[in-house]
Amino acid sequence: MGWKRMFSRKKLPPFPHDFWLEEMEQARGDAEALIVPQQYEGKLKYLFFPGCQLGASDPRYPQAVYQLLCQVEPATAMWLSCCGAPSYWVGEIEQYRAVQNALHQQWEQLGKPTLVLACMSCKKIIDYVLPDVQPVTVYEILAAADDLSLPIYEGMPELALADPCMARDETAVRKAVCTLLERMRVPYHILHEDMHTLPCCGFGGNIEGPNLAAAQAAAKAHISSEPRPYLAYCVNCRDVFAGAGKESLHILDLVTGLNGLERPTPHLSLRRDNRRLAKALALGKEKEECLGIKLVMDDEVAQMMDDSLISADHVRRLIARAEQSGMKFIDEAGINIAHLPLCGVTIWAEYRPLGERTYQLLSVYFHRMERVEGPPADGERVSGE
Amino acid sequence: MKETKDIIIGHTRSICPVCGRQLPAQRVRHGEDIFLEKSCPEHGDFSTVIWRGRLSISSWMCGNEPLGDDYNPNCPYDCGLCQHHLTDTCCVLYEVTRRCNLHCSFCFAEGGAGDDIPLAKIKEDILALTRPGKTFLQLSGGEPTVRDDLPEIVAYAKNVGCKYLQLNSNGIRLAEDEAYVAALAEAGLSFVFMQFDGTRDDIYRKLRGKPLLELKKQAIANCAKYRIGVTLVPTLVPRVNTDDIGNIVRFGISQVPAVRGVHFQPISYFGRYPAPPANEDRYTLAELVADLGRQTNGLVNITNIAPSHCDHPLCGFHSSFIAMEDGRFIALTKPDSEGCCCGVTTAEQNREYIGRRWTRSQEEEVTAAPAAQYVAGEPDDLDDFLRQAKTRSFTVTAMAFQDAYNLDIERIRRCSLHVYEDGKFMPFCARYLTLGGTE
Amino acid sequence: MERKIICALCGKSLEMTETFFDYYGHHLHKDLPCCPSCGQVYVSKELAEGKMRNTEAELEDK
Numbered sequence A: 001m002g003w004k005r006m007f008s009r010k011k012l013p014p015f016p017h018d019f020w021l022e023e024m025e026q027a028r029g030d031a032e033a034l035i036v037p038q039q040y041e042g043k044l045k046y047l048f049f050p051g052c053q054l055g056a057s058d059p060r061y062p063q064a065v066y067q068l069l070c071q072v073e074p075a076t077a078m079w080l081s082c083c084g085a086p087s088y089w090v091g092e093i094e095q096y097r098a099v100q101n102a103l104h105q106q107w108e109q110l111g112k113p114t115l116v117l118a119c120m121s122c123k124k125i126i127d128y129v130l131p132d133v134q135p136v137t138v139y140e141i142l143a144a145a146d147d148l149s150l151p152i153y154e155g156m157p158e159l160a161l162a163d164p165c166m167a168r169d170e171t172a173v174r175k176a177v178c179t180l181l182e183r184m185r186v187p188y189h190i191l192h193e194d195m196h197t198l199p200c201c202g203f204g205g206n207i208e209g210p211n212l213a214a215a216q217a218a219a220k221a222h223i224s225s226e227p228r229p230y231l232a233y234c235v236n237c238r239d240v241f242a243g244a245g246k247e248s249l250h251i252l253d254l255v256t257g258l259n260g261l262e263r264p265t266p267h268l269s270l271r272r273d274n275r276r277l278a279k280a281l282a283l284g285k286e287k288e289e290c291l292g293i294k295l296v297m298d299d300e301v302a303q304m305m306d307d308s309l310i311s312a313d314h315v316r317r318l319i320a321r322a323e324q325s326g327m328k329f330i331d332e333a334g335i336n337i338a339h340l341p342l343c344g345v346t347i348w349a350e351y352r353p354l355g356e357r358t359y360q361l362l363s364v365y366f367h368r369m370e371r372v373e374g375p376p377a378d379g380e381r382v383s384g385e
Numbered sequence B: 001m002k003e004t005k006d007i008i009i010g011h012t013r014s015i016c017p018v019c020g021r022q023l024p025a026q027r028v029r030h031g032e033d034i035f036l037e038k039s040c041p042e043h044g045d046f047s048t049v050i051w052r053g054r055l056s057i058s059s060w061m062c063g064n065e066p067l068g069d070d071y072n073p074n075c076p077y078d079c080g081l082c083q084h085h086l087t088d089t090c091c092v093l094y095e096v097t098r099r100c101n102l103h104c105s106f107c108f109a110e111g112g113a114g115d116d117i118p119l120a121k122i123k124e125d126i127l128a129l130t131r132p133g134k135t136f137l138q139l140s141g142g143e144p145t146v147r148d149d150l151p152e153i154v155a156y157a158k159n160v161g162c163k164y165l166q167l168n169s170n171g172i173r174l175a176e177d178e179a180y181v182a183a184l185a186e187a188g189l190s191f192v193f194m195q196f197d198g199t200r201d202d203i204y205r206k207l208r209g210k211p212l213l214e215l216k217k218q219a220i221a222n223c224a225k226y227r228i229g230v231t232l233v234p235t236l237v238p239r240v241n242t243d244d245i246g247n248i249v250r251f252g253i254s255q256v257p258a259v260r261g262v263h264f265q266p267i268s269y270f271g272r273y274p275a276p277p278a279n280e281d282r283y284t285l286a287e288l289v290a291d292l293g294r295q296t297n298g299l300v301n302i303t304n305i306a307p308s309h310c311d312h313p314l315c316g317f318h319s320s321f322i323a324m325e326d327g328r329f330i331a332l333t334k335p336d337s338e339g340c341c342c343g344v345t346t347a348e349q350n351r352e353y354i355g356r357r358w359t360r361s362q363e364e365e366v367t368a369a370p371a372a373q374y375v376a377g378e379p380d381d382l383d384d385f386l387r388q389a390k391t392r393s394f395t396v397t398a399m400a401f402q403d404a405y406n407l408d409i410e411r412i413r414r415c416s417l418h419v420y421e422d423g424k425f426m427p428f429c430a431r432y433l434t435l436g437g438t439e
Numbered sequence C: 001m002e003r004k005i006i007c008a009l010c011g012k013s014l015e016m017t018e019t020f021f022d023y024y025g026h027h028l029h030k031d032l033p034c035c036p037s038c039g040q041v042y043v044s045k046e047l048a049e050g051k052m053r054n055t056e057a058e059l060e061d062k
Helices: A002-008 A014-027 A060-073 A085-091 A093-109 A120-129 A140-146 A171-183 A214-221 A235-243 A251-256 A268-283 A297-307 A312-325 B121-131 B150-159 B172-176 B178-187 B201-208 B213-225 B245-254 B286-293 B347-360 B383-391 C045-059
Strands: A033-035 A044-047 A076-080 A114-116 A159-163 A188-190 A228-234 A249-250 A294-295 A329-333 A338-344 A345-355 A358-365 A370-372 B009-014 B024-028 B033-040 B043-052 B091-094 B136-142 B164-168 B192-193 B229-233 B259-268 B315-320 B320-322 B328-329 B375-377 B393-399 B417-422 B426-428 C004-009 C014-022 C026-034
Touching: A014 A085, A014 A268, A033 A268, A044 A060, A060 A076, A060 A140, A060 A188, A060 A251, A060 A268, A076 A268, A076 B121, A085 A093, A085 A214, A093 A120, A093 B009, A093 B136, A114 A120, A114 A140, A120 A312, A140 A171, A140 A251, A171 A188, A171 A251, A171 B009, A214 A235, A214 B136, A214 B245, A228 A235, A228 A251, A235 A249, A249 A251, A249 B091, A251 B033, A268 A297, A268 A312, A294 A312, A312 A358, A338 B245, A338 B417, A358 B426, B121 B150, B121 B417, B136 B150, B150 B178, B164 B172, B164 B347, B172 B178, B172 B213, B192 B213, B213 B229, B229 B245, B245 B259, B245 B286, B245 B393, B259 B286, B259 B347, B286 B393, B320 B383, B347 B393, B383 B393, B383 B426, B383 C045, C026 C045
Parallel strands: A044 A076, A044 A114, A159 A188, A159 A228, A228 A249, A294 A358, B091 B136, B091 B417, B136 B164, B164 B192, B192 B229, B229 B259, B259 B393, B328 B375
Antiparallel strands: A033 A076, A329 A338, A329 C004, A338 A345, A345 A358, A370 C014, B009 B024, B024 B033, B033 B043, B315 B393, B320 B328, B320 B393, B417 B426, C014 C026
16 A cells, blocks of 8 residues: 555655554553453453543543443453554554554453443454454443333434444444434434445544545535434544534433533544543542643634644643743743644644643644754755756 | 566556457566557557666556456446546546647647537536536647637636636647737636647647747747746657757746746657557657756756656656746655655645646746756745745646557556546547557 | 744843754755844744745645
């Protein structure tokens, strides 16, 4: 594939592709958590693996769904991590295989419990690379649990069931989602009957970075001819549709009662923080502890960060560097301005210290041209023969 | 003495130039040159040179997927476009007339006489082929400027949403009728693709039947006055103008910003041509790249030329430069040492690339005396570079059309230059394919 | 510059100084505000999202 070769020959700039690899590394790094109920150690039946985006979208999801699963089967553990899909999508095959191998090892160490997934991309990759694992989805488990009491929704408008593209040919999963909807008395209509050709929402491949227009066009095409609100069972789809202006629910919103139709799409730049909060909730810790430098910003600035693929972590590193070294500028209003050189991009931020390791972020911007120390060596300035 | 062995370097499919049936074909290396070879059970063996010289064809074609099994056994006769076609439309070519004001010895469209196509039919077709905000339409013929209503056609096409409008023309009327040029500009014409075979009149006499150089220069001047960009398009014929390549490029650069670039078209044998071609009557892309380097003293050379990515790499190349006012010629295309630039480009990216570079900027240009000489250079002051980059772009591009002798199915299924006719889109080389070669 | 910016480290006003950039193998320069003491260079949002972005687009070619 041309793009794999491109990246390996350093033809592709690292930015913005690195953004997604960093997301994955964070999901497997400081947001990683394995919760095993002590009394079931060595005797686990289920290992709930929500994937890297569920908690990134709403930090309450993983713990809420885990608790439901524990009602169905107490011998259930939860592992917050990532299956490696971002590295696969960017062509870092070695890395993605390493992630999958680590996943397999952990699953073996825990006694090979049934892997319970919430994300169909995770399922596609694990089915393909680790055929002995044979994961199932949380939707099938919950649908089969006749004794589990689920909320009943009266007067819910009819929803359009939007299967994720990764659910192609996964008829059992769709059936499970429909069963859950029926049990909760939610009227629905399947948007795209043919499971061979389920359309894409535009998230897959992380194409938003290199080609935002294509990603947006895919989302727009998906929602354009359907007036009803959407019901998704992929959290990325849900967030993409919400971002494109379509009222969207995730099936887990209905099952847990966590969110309604109006939830906007969470900021891309804040997803790493959400994962940390999801971990804190799962470990029963105080929310605030986990975040280090605290950033305060309004929605417009968060959007600026999203559009530039700059995460809150990048800004924290920038501020930490500026505060430690003193290398920053200041204007008459007391606004600090500093930069952070990264590979292939330089990020700038304007901020105001608010005390107690808290900073108000006012603006972010970047440039790809790299500042260098001096002119090129003599003779290079005008190249010739 | 080195032993020259015939080596098959690739497999594809082609057609018999006599009867047109689809045949398996091989790309075969004999010595330094590469030939497309095929064998018709009825009409015998055919061997056509497709690559001459030391430039590595495998480096040029890096990243290209070979034909494989998934091709249309009826290609190119199922055109319009069949499901095996790989590339979306980058540009649409549409004939507005069969008439012409020249009678050239070489003509892909066999232009000449005939009744004119009714304007209503043209409008109907343009409406049908246009994807609003996206379409790059080339008005062709015959010679489109024989039509007095061409400005009306241009205005209509713009109105229904064509994003870029190109006129393919010999430039004669553009030289002789300034009011007509003004009307085309007013109607929204984006740029002119002007036949320009060389910097000497003996070339025009041989290829077009009369001296045309002064008219060409006048056409450029008139288009410049109304800010319509002009791209010079030489048809390269061995022993006629292949020694003039360097001069053509230098002339083009001297006319920046009126001239936006040069688009070389090695001669191809379809439509009307004086006699069935021998291999010595062919001029390959590889030779063009080498001659460009030699004849421009390295100003345009393999280090700044990139093979086609939207179309098949054997279909052409592109390179972009900024011709700065002070004589620096800055290369923007920088493929790596293997001649490979990047992966596949979409039709839309390709369309935007050429659309932007061939359109003359409407921004204020500093009028400076043209530099006496251009040498390879580098950008320097950022503000100055940016100001000039917007107005002084110069592209050197090429397209190698296919004929029945060298038709390659692997290439044609990636074609993004589509002719629109009777509701169908067809790759250019399929539409103008002419059979009936000698056995 | 309407906005008055000083170097927070040195407390000095900035002076326009020739600054060099690399991109895609090309080298360019522009005079930018710079601290005369520690040498740190200020790039404004307007510059980054304006001329620098446009220059990057030109040099990226496609």
